[in-house]
Amino acid sequence: xxxxxxxxxxxxxxxxxxxxxxxxxxxxxxxxxxxxxxxxxxxxxxxxxxxxxxxxxxxxxxxxxxxxxxxxxxxxxxxxxxxxxxxxxxxxxxxxxxxxxxxxxxxxxxxxxxxxxxxxxxxxxxxxxxxxxxxxxxxxxxxxxxxxxxxxxxxxxxxxxxxxxxxxxxxxxxxxxxxxxxxxxxxxxxxxxxxxxxxxxxxxxxxxxxxxxxxxxxxxxxxxxxxxxxxxxxxxxxxxxxxxxxxxxxxxxxxxxxxxxxxxxxxxxxxxxxxxxxxxxxxxxxxxxxxxxxxxxxxxxxxxxxxxxxxxxxxxxxxxxxxxxxxxxxxxxxxxxxxxxxxxxxxxxxxxxxxxxxxxxxxxxxxxxxxxxxxxxxxxxxxx
Numbered sequence: 267x268x269x270x271x272x273x274x275x276x277x278x279x280x281x282x283x284x285x286x287x288x289x290x291x292x293x294x295x296x297x298x299x300x301x302x303x304x305x306x307x308x309x310x311x312x313x314x315x316x317x318x319x320x321x322x323x324x325x326x327x328x329x330x331x332x333x334x335x336x337x338x339x340x341x342x343x344x345x346x347x348x349x350x351x352x353x354x355x356x357x358x359x360x361x362x363x364x365x366x367x368x369x370x371x372x373x374x375x376x377x378x379x380x381x382x383x384x385x386x387x388x389x390x391x392x393x394x395x396x397x398x399x400x401x402x403x404x405x406x407x408x409x410x411x412x413x414x415x416x417x418x419x420x421x422x423x424x425x426x427x428x429x430x431x432x433x434x435x436x437x438x439x440x441x442x443x444x445x446x447x448x449x450x451x452x453x454x455x456x457x458x459x460x461x462x463x464x465x466x467x468x469x470x471x472x473x474x475x476x477x478x479x480x481x482x483x484x485x486x487x488x489x490x491x492x493x494x495x496x497x498x499x500x501x502x503x504x505x506x507x508x509x510x511x512x513x514x515x516x517x518x519x520x521x522x523x524x525x526x527x528x529x530x531x532x533x534x535x536x537x538x539x540x541x542x543x544x545x546x547x548x549x550x551x552x553x554x555x556x557x558x559x560x561x562x563x564x565x566x567x568x569x570x571x572x573x574x575x576x577x578x579x580x581x582x583x584x585x586x587x588x589x590x591x592x593x594x595x596x597x598x599x600x601x602x603x604x605x606x607x608x609x610x611x612x613x614x615x616x617x618x619x620x621x622x623x624x625x626x627x628x629x630x631x632x633x634x635x636x637x638x639x640x641x642x643x644x645x646x647x648x649x650x
Contacts, residue, residue, distance in 0.1 A: 270444065272397065273444060274401075275397050275402070276401055277341060281405065281433065282375060282401075283408060283433075286409050288313075288491075290413050292309070293505065294422050307495065307615075309360070309361065311611050311612065313365070314483075317369065318601050321372055322598065324597055325380070325595070326463075326594050330455065330459060333377045333384070335446075338437055340372070340373030341370075344371060344430075347367040348367065350363045375402055377596070378398055381444075384446075388582075388585075399519060399578060400519075417505040417509075462588070467598075471583070471645050475645055482634065483606025485633045487610050488607065488614045488630075492618070500559070511562050515569055515573075518567040522578070526575075541575060542574070542576030542577075543639060546573045547635030548631065549631075553565050553627050554624040554625070556623070580645070
């Protein structure tokens with residue numbers, strides 16, 4: 267693999283520290299800033315929704331002015347927003363910093379996928395993207411795990427400060443090492459940017475790819491802000507345990523990244539999608555039983571493995587929807603994916619109140635199994 271892939275994966279690691287870092291410390295934030303736990307849990311939505319909404323802008327900008335440049339600027343903004351969050355005296359101000367962080371993070375991982383796709387052939391692209399996923403998932407794992415562990419010893423504010431410092435270092439590394447290649451010339455043309463959207467949506471497969479990742483984001487990531495709350499229902503209140511359970515999802519993602527180069531040749535994209543959907547669905551159904559935290563940790567690891575097998579296979583097919591407008595394609599993919607993530611906590615909260623948590627989780631499991639079974643039939647050629 268080219269060396270630049272590992273540099274891109276490293277900066278993605280630091281950016282994704284922000285994604286799940288608040289999940290295990292929601293109770294501490296709620297107590298310190300004097301809000302209820304359900305309101306504090308919406309810090310996840312405050313991050314994911316701006317990520318989604320800004321994608322239609324960031325993707326075309328990356329195509330026109332340079333994807334490496336967009337990544338560098340967004341990492342710098344993430345650092346400043348994280349530092350501001352560390353000193354936020356009220357919940358509305360903290361929420362604002364999470365909104366800004368989500369907007370900036372949307373210019374790192376999705377744009378990095380497009381950057382790699384521009385420079386790696388389709389034959390090895392899923393393996394190359396798996397290295398990026400490894401960096402990203404490890405970042406999510408580290409963010410949730412260390413946030414939960416550190417929260418038992420230091421204030422949540424110290425966690426925000428530490429993550430901000432990591433992103434400042436990453437911004438410098440991206441500025442120093444990353445570029446779009448010798449053949450890229452920065453330019454900006456609004457008419458060209460608008461035309462790129464037409465190229466993406468003129469491909470009939472786009473609605474299936476984007477619809478599938480929307481459901482993935484809603485069903486799978488919507489549950490994370492409530493992991494700590496669900497653990498309290500079985501009497502487990504330690505933030506460190508919530509961090510371990512949430513981080514187990516990332517371990518599943520790492521297992522996928524380590525296994526994919528060997529498995530894809532045997533199972534193919536179709537087998538990965540079907541198997542991933544079944545595994546992820548079984549994990550959510552297991553969580554519906556509200557088992558001991560050790561079982562929940564194993565279920566989250568299975569959820570991560572199944573999700574990434576399904577999601578990365580869809581993601582790789584997505585990069586070929588409109589090769590000449592790849593930044594825009596990835597941006598719309600991320601828009602629908604993170605729109606699902608942003609709406610997920612709201613949908614699950616409504617489900618918890620209407621039919622209680624076990625039935626809501628059961629419905630989520632059935633939904634992701636359906637995605638795994640139906641999507642390959644819609645987006646893959648018959649022999650894939």
